[in-house]
Amino acid sequence: MLSLTGQRSQLNERYTGLLAQRGHDSQGRREFHIMVRSGKYRRAVVECKRQSTPPAKATTELLNMKPISKLLLILLAVSTLVAEKCVLAEPQGELSFTIERTVAHSGFDGTKCWVHARAGAIPPGQPGNDSQEPLVVMTMQKLLLSGSDVFYALNETRSSDLGKSWTKPHEHDSFARQVVGLESEKLPTGASIAPHLLQAGDETTVCDFTPQWHAASQRLLGLGHTVWYRDNRVMHVRPRGIAYAVYDASTKQWAAWNTVDLPAELKFQCAGSGSVQRVELPGGDVLIPIYFKEPTQTQYSVTVVRCRFDGRTLDYIEHGDELTVPIKRGLYEPSLTRFQGRYYLTMRNDDHGYVSVSDDGLHFTPQRQWTFDDGSDLGNYNTQQHWVTHSDGLYLVYTRRGADNDHVFRHRAPLFIARVDPDKLHVIRSTEQVLVPERGARLGNFGVVEVSPNETWVTVTEWMQPAGVEKHGSDNSVFVAKLNWNRPSQLVKQFDAWDTIKTYFSPPQPWRGKFGSYKSPLEFADGTKAQTPADWQRRREEIVNEWEDLLGKWPPLITEPEVEVLESTRRENFTQHRIRFNWTPNEKTTGYLLIPDGDAPHPAIVTVYYEPETAIGLGNANRDFALQLARRGFVALSIGTTETSEAKTYATYYPSIEDAQVEPLSMLGCAAANAWHVLADRPEVDSQRVGIVGHSYGGKWAMFASCLFDKFACAAWSDPGIVFDEARPSVNYWEPWYLGYHPQPWRTRGLITEDNPARGVYPTLTATGHDLHELHALMAPRPFLVSGGAEDPPRRWEALNHTIEVNRLLGHENRVAMTNRPDHAPNDDSNEVIYSFFEHFLKSPAE
Secondary structure (H helix, E strand, O other): OOOHHHHHHHHHHHHHHHHHHOOOOHHHHHHHHHHHHHOHHHHHHHHHHHOOOOHHHHHHHHHHOOOOOHHHHHHHHHHHHHHOOOOOOOOOOOOOEEEEEEEEEOOOOOOEEEEEEEEEEEOOOEOOEOOOOOEEEEEEEEEEOOOOOOEEEEEEEEEOOOOOOOOOOEEOHHHOOEEOOOOOOOOOOOHHHOHHHOOOOOEEEEEEEEEEEEOOOOEEEEEEEEEEEEOOEEOOOOOEOEEEEEEEOOOOEEOOOEEOOOOOOHHHHEEEOOOOOOEEOOOOEEEEEEEEEOOOOOOEEEEEEEEEEOOOOEEEEEEOOOEOOOOOOEOEEEEEEEEOOEEEEEEEOOOOOEEEEEOOOOOEOOOEEOEEOOOOEOOOOOOOOEEEEEOOEEEEEEOOOOOOOOOOHHHOOOEEEEEEEOOOOEEOHHHOEEEEOOOOOEOOOEEEEEEEOOEEEEEEEOEOOOOOHHHHOOOOOEEEEEEEEOOOOOOOOOOOHHHHHHHHHOOOHHHOOOOOOOOOOOEOOOOOEOOOHHHHHHHHHHHHHHHHHHHOOOOOOOOOOOOEEEEEEEEOOEEEEEEEEEEEOOEEEEEEEEEEOOOOOEEEEEEEEOOOOHHHOOOOOOOOHHHHHHHOOOEEEEEEOHHHHHHOOOOOOOOOOOOOOOOHHHHHHHHHHHHHHHHHOOOOEEEEEEEEEEEOHHHHHHHHHHHHOOOOOEEEEEOOOOOOOOOOOOOOOOOOOOOOOOOOOOOOOOOOOOOOOOOOOHHHHHHOOOOOHHHHHOOOOOOEEEEEOOOOOHHHHHHHHHHHHHHHHOOOOOOEEEEEOOOOOOOHHHHHHHHHHHHHHHOOOOO
């Protein structure tokens, strides 16, 4: 095998020659050499593999494009490297890191000390962090030295310069102790788990807190658990709950904390998530390892709870296997990570540390003691271990016996790090390093935060108990041990399409089996109820006729469309055509047809929005559905209401805006149905695999189109407001361009009031008890995804559960899904679920 220098030289020579042959100038070749030397092309390999770019074809096409850009040069190198199975990939050597130790705070007053220093990182560009660097938020608490685990309110310190400086610790009133009052008074947070264990004067707060960035909601979410005191001593028999709080970086405040509602079982009356590491799933679900027991018992068990976080509330979905050992206090203080497609769980026990592994994060192999690779015991006991995870390597951070540390309480210092063999589940002794040296004080309670792909930090305080530890040099320093990687951790897509979406077909526990005040779509107009699939077909026809009578009948669809190609452009791995066609009998529209490379027929998508340019990548971020899906091998047709959006009439009016005979939103559905025929007529498209997607205004449009036209195989609706909600100004179906059409002059835009009432068919719909869940039911058994934001919070499951019931009658499950985020705007994470949804339901040829 060639040396590193030889491989680089051969690679440079090969591509310099190719670029010269194709006429690219010396500047372009210099740019390419820079990319090769910097290793940036290697990171693009992952993206090329993710998009399944056909290497040979992509290389040829990229070489033919002038002028060549940096990005194209990178992709050129990547394409050929992938084609050659990376034979020429530049070897990176063994993964390694350097350790940089800094001190965020120090000082010891002999009465209290800082403990539980753990940090979360808010990425650049997020609200409250306008800088180019991550904002690191570290939480700590004061501990009373004369007691045992006597904690006070949470404090926070921040660094915006990668740990060079830190703000003064700030105490948050939202974490002040809450007190049990008289019977008539409201109970403190978390007391409802087991109120019978409490009495007046008992106090509670949150401890063992760990903040971590939650990408789906774009919020910093902190987890810990409750602790209860009586006479300022930890109660022996007490409730315990999973506590959480959300940080607002703009105001630098933690919101009031809350607890997760677990199943009403005795074993969960004492269940906590203190000091744990969790795993975030695409779309918002969180895998949280917890430990639990009945309050009067002493032995803990560990499980992983799947919860859903919408940016405000953390709700229970399910939990997995329950692990324990019959040794003293069992297993507790677990930490979870995901590495190269598998889940790894480390657990504390009074005598040994334990480890287990899982393929799905819920079902684990039997626990086993941690050992070194020579078979000897790791020596960790009665304290935490946590993971450091890089895309190319898995590490354990721990304390242990046998390090000339018998003078340290439970041998909880120094803090070590070593690489883990992920297959054999042991620690490789030769890789062990001291991460934070000991100075007499214990270092067993610590946190890990991935600050950037290049840096991972371990944060820990010197715990100044028992008395006298300072004689060895400790002073309650808050250490930040920075691991600087020799290569960045790659942002690799770790989940296949089904793994990404499967969790979102299940409502969170608070909304399971809840139907709200919505009338069942299974109920006929005469009050009887559909009991069989045949009954449902009759009821479905009844719904269609009722809504058609209310909304107006569509004109005949244009089943043999005439399409004019106005312009064609080569882009990435697809060709973009600007086209014009009739989308109503008397109106043409201009849109964009994106046709990917590769063997046809392809699955296809109609994207809808205010104008068609946004979906092809020429508008606001994260609304480029057509572009992203074309990259993934879908034919995409982007359409929009450019002219009417500019005129602020927004919709399509048939036969005219002066005398519309079809409600405008329904007519938009008709236009999308005609767009479906444009795709179905293309030889590159499998007409049985065509979906539709839109955001906000486009979400309403996509919803009506897919519900009213059953040839759309599936659909994704991004935060349209999926039911009527007159308290939300953006769920504005009453406006004249949606379902409240009336001749101009139109009502003043805004909420319905006595002075500004709704007009047109909308008041008739609501007065007669109709709502949009009836249209959702027309999708069954076709699958759909609600990508919910500000307008579609988790309570929308009350409407969606009705369609689940229809699918259940038809013998189908996993047909109705919803994700939730707090903001209206889509983001990378929410969109990844949309793309995975279409990949799962449309990529396989229709049966």
